[in-house]
Structure formats: C-alpha cells, structure tokens
Amino acid sequence: MTAFLGTPSALGMSEDARFGLSRVVTLPGPFALDGGAVLAAVDIAYETYGTLNAERSNAVLICHALTGDHHVASDHPRTGKPGWWTRMVGPGQPVDPARHFIVCANVLGSCMGSSGPASVDPATGRPYAMRFPVITLRDMARAQALLMDHLGVRVLLAVVGGSMGGMQVLEWAATYPDRVRSAVVIASAARHSAQNIAFHEVGRQAIMADPNWREGEYYGPGDVPPTAGLAVARMAAHITYLSEAGLTEKFGRRLQARETKSFGFDADFQVESYLRHQGISFTDRFDANSYLYITRAMDYFDLAEEHGGRLANAFAGSATRFCLVSFDSDWLYPTSESRAIVHALNAAGAAASFVELSSPFGHDAFLLDVPELNRVVDGFLRAVAA
Template identity: 70%
Template sequence: MPASSPSAPVQDARFGLDRHLHLSEPLPLASGQSLAALDIGYETLGTLAPDARNAILICHALTGDQHVGAPNPRTGKPGWWDRLVGPGKPIDPARHFIICANVLGGCSGTSGPGSIDPATGQPYGMRFPVITVADMVAVQARLLDHLGIQQLHAVVGGSMGGMQALAWAVHHPERVRAVIAIATTARHSAQNIAFHEVGRQAIMADPRWRGGDYPPDDGPADGLAVARMAAHVTYLSEQGLTERFGRRLQDRDALGFGFDAEFQIESYLRHQGLRFTQRFDANSYLYITRAMDYFDLAQPHDGLLAPAFVPAARAGVRFALVSFTTDWLYPTAETKRIVRALHAAGAPTSFVEIDSPHGHDSFLLDAPEMNRIIAGFLAHNG
C-alpha cells in the first residue's frame, strides 16, 4: 500500500466526513508522464461493513466535487446529489459506505493544475500533465486501496461520472460488482468536443489567463463565465427552456434595443456563469474537458465497443443504464449503443429511458423514477 498521511477528517453535522489523503508514491499516467505525489480530496458517508462489501463509489460530473450527500463544509450548500444520497434514500449511509472523491485535475482537494508542483514550489498551471478518465479512475483505485476496499458493491455516476463508472468496469472489472451509468456515453462525439473547444478558447482568450499562470484572485473569470454559459445550454433542453423562460423579458416591459440582458434566459445564463467563477478553477476546466474529449472505450478495440466489456462480463459485473428523453448532449441513442455492446459481451444489463423535460441535467434534479430504478437495482444486487 502506498505511503499515506491523511489529515484529520471534518465531521459534518449530519453524517459526512470530509477527508484529505496524501500519497507519496508516483502515479503513472496514460500520457506516459507521471505525478511525483498525489493528493485526494474525498468524502465518506456511513460505516464500512466488517467484510467491506457495502461500499459504493459515486463519481461526479465535470463541475462537481466530493460533497455528494452531506452539506459542503465550505459553502454550507446541500450535497450535489442529495436527492439520491442520504438517509432513507436509494443510496443510504445507514446501509452503504459511500465514497466520493474529487477527480484528478480538479480544484477541490485532489491534485490538479492549481496544486503546488513539489519540484518548483509553484502551482503547476499548464505544466500539469494532461490526464484521462482512466487516470481519474486509477486515482480512485488508490483511494480504495487506502480504505481497505478490494471490491465495490457498486460504482454510480452521471454524465462524466457515468464515464468513470463504465471505465471502472473496463479497467478494473474484478473490483466492481455493479455499475450504474446515467445520462452518459462511451465516447465523446464531435459535437461534444466542439462545445468544449468553444469553452476552452473563451478561457484562453481572456487576457487574465496569462498562459495559465494567473494568481488565485485574478484569474480569467470572464472567459470561464462564457465557457460555463455555453456548456450550461447543452445541459438543458429546448422544451425546458421554453417552459421556464420562453421569450419573457427580464425586469422590463418592452425591448431596450441594446445589449443588456433583456431576456430572462440571458440573465439566467449570465448568473450561472458568474456563480461558476466563484467556485471553479479555469485551468481545471481546461484539463477535465480535455480528459472527457479523449474518452473512447472502443478506441483500443478498433472502434468496436463490445470487446471492451468482455472482461467485465466474465467477472459477472451487472449494469444498469439510464437515459432521458430530452438529453441531447448524451442522447438515448448513445446509451442504446452501450447496451447493445454489453449484451454482445454477455454482461447482464438493464436499461431505462425516462421521460423528462429537463435535458441532460435531469439526473441531478428531482427524478422519482430514477430513484426507484436505482433502489431496485441495488437491492437486487444484494
């Protein structure tokens, strides 16, 4: 087991433990580079069973963090998936030992471009090595080693978290009994990559980006806000936008014939962009979006997806996949592609498409049907 030095955990008033782990053993990366040492910010909820067989790993999406179920100790806001995770909910700390770690490249306690490079004593910035989703999973595997967990009851994630969940089954099939992948994909499409590139260029075009070497209090906030606005549109749906905003004006009765936020949707997007800059690092956004763009489970198999899942099928991993009718970022057609590949590989798989007007973000919103599906799947997985 790698040398480690965890800091004292912070006990949340309800049930969460906010933790930090430092590992001094080098981490090899898919790029061929390595990190000399590794920090991991993570949260745990519940109690690990004596046989360690009740552990559930939850993987967060692009802009998430480790605070999945308990209130964020820094902001006081509820956990980002507290509709699914918590007492009496499908993933319940009374039954499960729940782990969620900030991803590699992130900005909430895990090594990323804002971390200090031990070789220079300065933040890595763009000298941080380029990472992949597989690298994120490798970090999570090291965390589980530290926690003494050899096999997960389940790994669960939506969006980029779903990519990590699928990657767990591909890269560590013997360590996973079940996978729940929601609103996700097995590869990033050209359209997905295009939207990310718009966001990255907005950040890098901001004069305050400074080639990635910006002070913490004077980063490329304008570019990051635009990147967030562009991405946030992809998380919604035309139906949801029309129902919520339509063409209604913001705090006015008539057109102003200018370029202020005249429409409610404009005001909403500007608010989302500004709020995002207060909690997320611009360089982390560059690195994590690039990792998502590289994601393609079929690539090592000449573009065939089924062979990627054969080891998981042989290991007896069970899969549940969920998509949403109005998700055009990772549409149901892509989920069905994964389901067909899993069936071809011989993996036991269930799939449900849920009717929702809320687009890609449906998995984060109130979704009773999704909760019922997850609760039933976990109960059956025993």
C-alpha cells in the same frame, strides 16, 4: 500524510450520516498516467458516509460530473450549499448511509482538493498551472482505485455516476472488472462525439482568449484569474445541459422585471440574466485551468478506442451487472449513446438493464427530481445486494 477539510474528525469512518467525513489523502506514487507522464504522488479529496460493514461488501463509489466535488450528500463546507446529489444519496435514498459505505472523491485534475493544475508541484514549490500533465478518465478511475485500496475496500458493491461520472463508472468496469459488482451509468456515453468536443473546444477557446489566462499562469499574488472567459465557457456548456423544451418552459421569451424591451444590450430576457448568472457564479467556485484539463479528459474519452476499437472488448468476460439510464430530452448524451453501450454489453455477454426515462429537463435531469430514476436505481442496487 492526511489533511482535513470541512469538519475535522478522528480517523476512521464517520458514524454521522448527515454530515459525512471530508478529507484529503496523499496517495504515494509514482502514479503513471495514460499520457506518459508520472506524478510523484496525488492528493485525493473525498468524503464518506455510512460505515463499511465487517464483510467489506457494502461500499458504493459515487463519481461526480465535470464541475462537481466530493460533497455529494452533505453541505459544502465553504458555501454551505447542500450536497449536489442529495436526491440520490442520503438517508432513505437509493444510496443510503444506513446500508452503504458511501465514498465520493474529487476527480484528479479538479480544484476541490484533489491534485490538479492549481496544486503545488512538489518539484518546484509553485503551482503546476499548464505544467500539470494532461489526464484521462482512466487516470481518474486509477486514482480512485488507489483511494479504495487506502480505505481497505477491494470490491465495490456499486460504482454510480451521471454524465462524466458515468464515464468514470465505465472506466472502472473496464479497468477493474473484478472490483465492481455493479455499475450504474446515468445520462452518459462511452465516448465524446464530435459535437461534444466542439462545445468543449468553444469553452477552452473562451478561456484561452481571456488575456488574464496568461498561458495558465494566474495563481500568483495579485493575479486576476480569467473569469470572463470561464464565465462564457460555462454559459455555452450550460445550454447543453438543458433541453430546448425545458428552457422554453422555464423562461420562454419572458422579459426581466421591466416590462418592455430596453432596445439596448442589458439582459432583457430572463434567460439572458439566468445564463449570465450561471456563468459568473461558476467562476467563484471553479478554476479555469481545471476546466481545461477535465474537458480535455472528456474529449479524449473513447472506451472503444482503448480496447482495440471495439466497445464490447471493454466488457469481455465481465461479471459486473450494469444499469443504464438515459433521458429522452438529453441532447448532450442522447439515448443513442446509452443504447450503443447496451449493445456492446449484450455482445460481451454482460448483464445489462437499460431504461430511457421521460423528463423535460434535458441532461440535467439526472441531478433533478425524477422519482422514476430513484426507483430504477434503488431497485437495481437492492437486487445486486440481495
């Protein structure tokens, strides 16, 4: 069964690189999860750009971050906003539909069309809510691998992702080494640190403290979702995506339009107003339960632990070529985390290039205009394809 989102189109690959082809596929199960649960089937929403060549050798999988979606390079069908990574993916960009068959899939557990807590449980006819099983980053990669089977792609030219996307790339390389010719891991880490877990836990507690959360049962008609808690969760997370210097440059201590302090509790400072807006607007596009599940998956992520406690084991004998990029102002997944991966790759004898780029934008730099990032990824992908 295949349902369609966005612009319906004939089955088969789209020739229109500008708009992409957005679909949902139901992949038949049983789909066994790391946590022991089994899903009867999983829906995966995805979008493709470009054409798979006759040798089936030009496929590139783009993996999105925590709150992302599959509309990587085309306007979002509902909001009309441009794709979230048009700086990296699109005509003339390092990942180019003129040369690559590009696939981006909404991760398992999310709320943009793939199976997640807001999906209807076929066994009950009601939304899973918190009955959806807890998933892992590896489960996300497994679902993507099934999607690749469905699309007739056995070997990927590249798997590319930043932040949580980079974690999926690592899972791909570790789980399907013979299906990944190259792996691009940007602003990411091979495990969540105590501080990473701590920030996510604040977000989860903010959601669960919202009385509208109701143990996740807020999908009924007339129900109000826990937007207040989700907004606070997003605000806390958003701070971690930016650098202190970037925040200072962007906002400093500048006041809102009124020129003096209110001596009240309205948003006096621009940074307050900005954060409030980030929090509130997020609740329009994201499901609070999905936020719980995906942050949990990230916190559980520890690639070394999955491989006997030694990160190098995850890459033993790998023929995949790796490209790692970190940003000097990223304090969420700092350079030391990328360096730890590079050390493990070196220990495993895998081919790895690594660069720390300078940027004032903190973790978010991977999504922003950093020409050096594009040059690095473009050069790497061309070398792999050659």
